[in-house]
Amino acid sequence: MKQKVYNLIILDESGSMQMIAKQAVSGLNETLQSIVAAQKEHEDQEQYVSFVTFNSTRIHTVMNRQKVDVDKEIKWDDFSPNSCTPLFDAMGQSICELRNNVGNDDVILVTIITDGMENASKEYDGMAIKRLVSDLKEKGWVFVYIGTNQDVDAVADSMGIRSRRSFEYSDTGAADMLCEERSRRRNFYGKLASHGKAILCDDFDFFEDDRKEKQKDKKVETTKEFEKCDESKEVSGFFGKIKKLIQV
Secondary structure (H helix, E strand, O other): OOEEEEEEEEEEOOHHHHHHHHHHHHHHHHHHHHHHHHHHHOOOEEEEEEEEEEEOOEEEEEEEEEEOOOOOOOOHHHOOOOOOOOHHHHHHHHHHHHHOOOOOOOEEEEEEEEOOOOOOOOOOOHHHHHHHHHHHHOOOOEEEEEEOOOOHHHHHHHHOOOEEEEOOOOHHHHHHHHHHHHHHHHHHHHHHHHHHHHHOOOOOOOOHHHHHHHHHHHHHHHHHHHHHHHHHHHHHHHHHHHHHHHHO
């Protein structure tokens, strides 16, 4: 039996997203293609996509548990930034809808992308979202929070989301972020194919490999700095000895 993988992408459609709208649409279409490619690469997986956009005028389900073998692209009509940011309502409604239509053996990856903080929800508050995330993480759901123009760590912590990433609020920043997200997504599918749901422990981090690589690079840089210091001390000691010999 194939492993069903549900990809829920929740994208901010508030007015401030207008600046990076082009990158959001093109980047997410590339993400859809990467999910299609993953299904072809990992034949034991059956990929589904739910795509939801949100602002204070609408919470719009563009794709609802759609098989990726269907030819579907996000169009400009699907994304029209305006108004405010009901982040909690968008998360609560779309996550609960998906929860009611998946099984315990399914894998669920929820990705939230926003350029601003919650400011317009009416149905859900922060505590309700944190409880919802906590309950579903116990069932193996994976949550990823990607944001800009905010303290991403503080916001992700407030919702109990371990996997988080911030990005620069610019065309280039948005494009780079979506490129990195696709890379991490491919890595996630690969791990799932080789190790199964065993990877979905409570402390699973979607960006873990990237963090480890950065820590490794930092360690290498620190080691090089120490080596330079040691070399400098050796050179200084050498010239000190010469100076003493000259004085003698």
